[in-house]
Amino acid sequence: MVARLPRYQIRLGMGTALLVAATVMLLTQLQWLPGGGEALGLQGWRWTVAVLGTFVLGSLMTLGIGLYAPCMIMVSLLGMHPLAAFPIMMGSCAFLMPIAGIRFLREDRYHLSASVGLTLGDVPGLLIAAYLVKSLPLTAVRWVVLFVVFFTAMMLLQAARREAKVLRLGAITPTGAAVSP
Numbered sequence: 001m002v003a004r005l006p007r008y009q010i011r012l013g014m015g016t017a018l019l020v021a022a023t024v025m026l027l028t029q030l031q032w033l034p035g036g037g038e039a040l041g042l043q044g045w046r047w048t049v050a051v052l053g054t055f056v057l058g059s060l061m062t063l064g065i066g067l068y069a070p071c072m073i074m075v076s077l078l079g080m081h082p083l084a085a086f087p088i089m090m091g092s093c094a095f096l097m098p099i100a101g102i103r104f105l106r107e108d109r110y111h112l113s114a115s116v117g118l119t120l121g122d123v124p125g126l127l128i129a130a131y132l133v134k135s136l137p138l139t140a141v142r143w144v145v146l147f148v149v150f151f152t153a154m155m156l157l158q159a160a161r162r163e164a165k166v167l168r169l170g171a172i173t174p175t176g177a178a179v180s181p
Contacts, residue, residue, distance in 0.1 A: 004107060008163035014063045015156030021070045022150040028076055029142055036076035039084075046078045054088070058096045062103075067093055069145045082138060086129070 005013075028035040042050050053074045061067050071092070072085035104110045133141060 004109075006167075008160045008167060010063055011156045011160035011163065013060075014065050015153045015160055017060050017063065017065050017070075018149050018153035018156065021065075021073055022146055022153055024073050024077075025069065025142065025146045025149065028073065029139075029146060034077060034079070036082045037079035039080045042078060042080065050074065050078055054092050058092060058100075061093070061096055062100045069149045072142075072145065082142070083134070086134075 024033065027033040054071070057067055057070045057074065060070065067089045068085060071089040072082050075085050075088060076082050101110075
């Protein structure tokens, strides 16, 4: 479904979802919502919610939203230790990305050089996350993630608003291509 959406709708969806995630994360940082427990596993209804939530977050991944911050929020609200989000996110992405990527390849809705750059950047990013970030205090990591998520949400919503305005004027097509005079 996402592979066929116009670019401004993808930006609007990404921005909105990230803004919701940032708001929930801020509320947990301010301790207005539960911010996690010590559990490293779930049982019963919490496990069911986590599995269903992971499917929803996986669908948001196809919009280009990262899974780490939303996963950290979800597991924290379910009473798990926030550090459990990293292996859950990595496992989820390992299954999701190849399957979802096939649709984008079939629809020819991807940018090859950006894909290669992101793929090559994943290796050092993973190493930094695995060794540097895990040694940082969890509170600091949460504030950094919150800032990045909020900033990204605002930039995406602003870009979607600008693009929607240009679409109304008829200067570009919904896919982002310029209209010939």
